[in-house]
Amino acid sequence: TAYETLNELITVCADDCLPLVQQLLPAIMQKLEGTFAMQVATNEQREEQSELQGLLSGVLAIIMQKLSAKPQTAGVVRQSADKLMELFLRVFACRSASVHEEAMLAIGQLADAIEGDFLKHMNTFYPYLETGLKNFGEYQVCALTVGVVSDLTRALEKDLLPYCDGIIMQLLKNLESNDLHRSVKPAIISCFGDIALAIGTEFEKYLPYVLNTLKSASVLAMSEDDDLYDFVIALRQGIFEAYSAILQAFTGSGKLQHLQVCIEPCLEFMQRVYADSATRDEDVNKAALGVLGDMASAMGKGAAPAFQSRQPFIQAIINDFGSGEHAETARWAQSVITQACS
Numbered sequence: 001t002a003y004e005t006l007n008e009l010i011t012v013c014a015d016d017c018l019p020l021v022q023q024l025l026p027a028i029m030q031k032l033e034g035t036f037a038m039q040v041a042t043n044e045q046r047e048e049q050s051e052l053q054g055l056l057s058g059v060l061a062i063i064m065q066k067l068s069a070k071p072q073t074a075g076v077v078r079q080s081a082d083k084l085m086e087l088f089l090r091v092f093a094c095r096s097a098s099v100h101e102e103a104m105l106a107i108g109q110l111a112d113a114i115e116g117d118f119l120k121h122m123n124t125f126y127p128y129l130e131t132g133l134k135n136f137g138e139y140q141v142c143a144l145t146v147g148v149v150s151d152l153t154r155a156l157e158k159d160l161l162p163y164c165d166g167i168i169m170q171l172l173k174n175l176e177s178n179d180l181h182r183s184v185k186p187a188i189i190s191c192f193g194d195i196a197l198a199i200g201t202e203f204e205k206y207l208p209y210v211l212n213t214l215k216s217a218s219v220l221a222m223s224e225d226d227d228l229y230d231f232v233i234a235l236r237q238g239i240f241e242a243y244s245a246i247l248q249a250f251t252g253s254g255k256l257q258h259l260q261v262c263i264e265p266c267l268e269f270m271q272r273v274y275a276d277s278a279t280r281d282e283d284v285n286k287a288a289l290g291v292l293g294d295m296a297s298a299m300g301k302g303a304a305p306a307f308q309s310r311q312p313f314i315q316a317i318i319n320d321f322g323s324g325e326h327a328e329t330a331r332w333a334q335s336v337i338t339q340a341c342s
Helices: 002-012 015-035 043-068 074-093 097-133 139-176 182-220 226-250 256-275 282-309 311-321 324-341
Strands: none
Touching: 002 043, 015 043, 015 074, 043 074, 043 097, 074 097, 097 139, 139 182, 182 226, 182 256, 226 256, 226 282, 256 282, 256 311, 282 311, 282 324, 311 324
């Protein structure tokens, strides 16, 4: 409870408290380092060590988030990055699921804070990343690891490319597995889009596999089982986000021929989602509008035949999904579609 309180205080504190937060960083790092000297002869002692390491890793994640968000303190995290990474890797070595979870969160925050400088840690971290992605039994750990992959795409961009074969192969296996909890799968779908945005047209080699996966996921995303409602909504949003990101990744590349194959499946899925008026969601509506706009922006006149053949539906989705808070997105989509079809 005390650590949770500390996390909340750090999260909400004003800028005049940043010097105190800065002082906390080495103090918490020292406490985390001290846990490795704890006596762990019994299971109870081992659990106590694991819990403390998890709590301290969580505090460090909050501290990094706070300091890196402010220009005047962002450099503090960079200066401590090597030592922080060393500590988190030692936490992983303890092989506790709960500690893996907290340490994985902290590493994602560290990557976000130091961006491209995280590249030098990738070789040592990658085996743990792979282990996390394979952790079907503790699916929360797997889900967090997928989130860290998304953090890495933003931090490393094209520098992530050498690791993409292994990451994407494992993500595809995860989607195919019946052993992984379904709640993780929408995040994996969305993660493909994050990878595409990071590596741009280098995503070309993965495109056939990912597009096939999106088609398969589109079938699951039309389930009428009430017990699957939240999963279906999350999956629809993830599919639209992935399509949108892939389209953006190839915009202006001169390789738009690779995207022709995704136009029809994407629009067919959108039509099925639109027809399901009983299962509407505002975030899904906005994501669908975004895909329409991105398709028109990326493909230009190449998408015109598909838009023109579905003109009544396209107009209906812009009118119905673009009301209220999504009006601006709808106006933008309408504008770029009109331009593409002119």
